[in-house]
Amino acid sequence: MLLSTFYALLANLVSESTFLGEVVLGMAEGGTSTKSDPVLSTVLQWIAENHAYSTVLFLPFFSLSSLIAFKKYRYNFFEHFVINAYITGQQAVIYSFFVLVQYIGNINLYYYPLISLCLSIGFAFWTFTQLFSPAGKISSFLRTLMAYILCYMIILAFFVIGFIIHLV
Helix, strand or coil, rough: CCHHHHHHHHHHHHCCCCCCHHHHHHHHHCHHHHHCCHHHHHHHHHHHHHHHHHHHHHHHHHHHHHHHHHHCCCCCCHHHHHHHHHHHHHHHHHHHHHHHHHHHHCCCCHHHHHHHHHHHHHHHHHHHHCCCHHHHHHHHHHHHHHHHHHHHHHHHHHHHHHHHHHHH
């Protein structure tokens, strides 16, 4: 959480938005349903503006999805939580580095944030591949991919359930 807070603070100091903030604000502004529903728009706005808290809120989802994807290795939920906290912290370091380089080097490329995103996701894949190397690199890669897809499905399911509850 400390590294995510550092990244969010650094991004705010150099007048850059965080990658999570850009994605969530794009969802809030792009969807027609969010324009008609102020509660969903407010939730998405809060997620975009509170990077460190959002990271902590999403960690259990990442941990649950990696627990399911790597179930046969018999790590428990809290061990997966620690693994994902480590990965998230290192990803914050990667994002912070790119924010600093972008600010110092006055780089304004359209695809520049995509480079840091690919490196941070690549780091997660590398970490899981190294940690679960007895399964083989291809198996670990596919399980990590499954964990990412499952995580986003779980988060989406929570948003849909919350939206349905709000409508009722």
